[in-house]
Amino acid sequence: MPGGHDLHSSEWTAADARSVLRTPTHDDYKYSRGTVSLLTGSGRYPGAAVLSVEGAWRAGVGMVTWLGDRRVARLVLQRRPETVMGTRAADAFVVGSGIDGRTRGEEQTKLITGLLSSPAPAIIDAGALDLASRARGPFVVTPHAGELQEVRIPLGLGVDDIEVDPLNERLSGDFRERVLVVRETAVALGGVVLLKGSDTIVATPGGWWTVVRSGTPWLATAGTGDVLAGAMGAIAATASRARGGEIDVEDLGPIAATAAWLHGTAGRIAAGPGMPITALDVAQSLPEALVEAYA
Numbered sequence: 513m514p515g516g517h518d519l520h521s522s523e524w525t526a527a528d529a530r531s532v533l534r535t536p537t538h539d540d541y542k543y544s545r546g547t548v549s550l551l552t553g554s555g556r557y558p559g560a561a562v563l564s565v566e567g568a569w570r571a572g573v574g575m576v577t578w579l580g581d582r583r584v585a586r587l588v589l590q591r592r593p594e595t596v597m598g599t600r601a602a603d604a605f606v607v608g609s610g611i612d613g614r615t616r617g618e619e620q621t622k623l624i625t626g627l628l629s630s631p632a633p634a635i636i637d638a639g640a641l642d643l644a645s646r647a648r649g650p651f652v653v654t655p656h657a658g659e660l661q662e663v664r665i666p667l668g669l670g671v672d673d674i675e676v677d678p679l680n681e682r683l684s685g686d687f688r689e690r691v692l693v694v695r696e697t698a699v700a701l702g703g704v705v706l707l708k709g710s711d712t713i714v715a716t717p718g719g720w721w722t723v724v725r726s727g728t729p730w731l732a733t734a735g736t737g738d739v740l741a742g743a744m745g746a747i748a749a750t751a752s753r754a755r756g757g758e759i760d761v762e763d764l765g766p767i768a769a770t771a772a773w774l775h776g777t778a779g780r781i782a783a784g785p786g787m788p789i790t791a792l793d794v795a796q797s798l799p800e801a802l803v804e805a806y807a
């Protein structure tokens with residue numbers, strides 16, 4: 513498996529993804545395949561709820577439950593009537609996509625914190641990034657380059673040296689430097705950091721890291737990150753359920769990388785020879801990306 517210190521053999525591959533993914537067996541039933549619960553979307557970003565739920569279902573999981581605004585619930589159910597409304601015990605959680613961290617209300621913060629108090633793995637995205645330190649179980653944060661500072665500032669990283677070494681400069685420079693930034697953030701955070709981009713870098717607090725390059729620049733379109741968060745929750749839920757809930761933060765690195773690999777591959781499949789795609793197109797191509805992982 514890639515990772516460690518070799519910059520040239522660090523790319524996540526289909527074979528690596530296959531080693532993490534699980535196909536259903538004759539003995540399976542819906543709960544044994546895993547339940548993922550999402551707290552995503554808001555009045556301002558209702559579509560993100562639909563996109564994250566679609567990403568979760570299309571990545572292959574036994575049950576998707578969703579919690580949030582009533583008006584948003586109608587949209588989720590219109591697109592995916594399979595979705596069960598309300599919280600319940602889950603094998604993994606997804607929080608924050610389609611939530612604005614700056615305008616998040618107290619009630620929403622309480623709900624997110626409540627889900628993060630579960631020992632199950634959590635995928636923490638967008639408007640919940642600042643709440644990562646409240647997670648009781650293992651977790652992944654999924655910032656893009658514009659959001660990484662929200663993860664780093666509460667950790668005291670890059671605050672004192674912001675004049676000398678601004679984060680943007682470090683991220684736009686050499687690949688090695690970007691990897692270093694992601695790895696140092698993961699160590700300080702005690703959680704997996706997945707920095708989205710054309711090179712998606714994943715690092716764990718234990719020092720393991722990898723890079724995912726399966727995607728296409730056509731993925732640079734609104735909502736694809738929401739699809740990724742949902743898909744990651746689904747893969748974490750299936751893996752966690754299969755291991756009887758025995759998932760630690762180091763296990764979440766390969767799980768996050770696998771989700772990013774599938775998502776990138778789905779984007780590439782959807783874009784075909786080079787066509788514009790939408791976030792829903794990416795979600796719809798996730799099953800074909802799974803086939804590619806097993807090819």
Ligand SMILES: NC(=O)C1=CN([C@@H]2O[C@H](COP(=O)(O)OP(=O)(O)OC[C@H]3O[C@@H](n4cnc5c(N)ncnc54)[C@H](O)[C@@H]3O)[C@@H](O)[C@H]2O)[C@@H](O)CC1
Pocket residue numbers: 556557558559560561608609610611612638639656657658659734735736737738
């Ligand atoms: N249909 C929907 O409901 C959508 C909802 N979305 C949600 O919208 C909320 C805000 O999303 P945004 O992150 O786009 O917030 P903003 O659009 O407010 O972006 C935040 C800052 O990051 C910068 N930025 C964005 N992507 C960057 C990148 N790849 N590299 C460097 N800088 C970057 C922006 O220029 C901006 O300064 C999130 O909760 C997100 O989940 C988005 O996913 C878009 C689609």
Ligand SMILES: Nc1ncnc2c1ncn2[C@@H]1O[C@H](COP(=O)(O)OP(=O)(O)O)[C@@H](O)[C@H]1O
Pocket residue numbers: 656708709710711712727728729730731732733734735736737738739740775
């Ligand atoms: N130039 C690019 N090449 C490949 N993948 C990209 C590129 N730009 C963005 N992506 C991918 O698209 C997704 C965008 O996520 P994000 O920035 O959170 O968007 P949104 O907030 O609109 O959902 C990420 O998975 C990222 O890796």
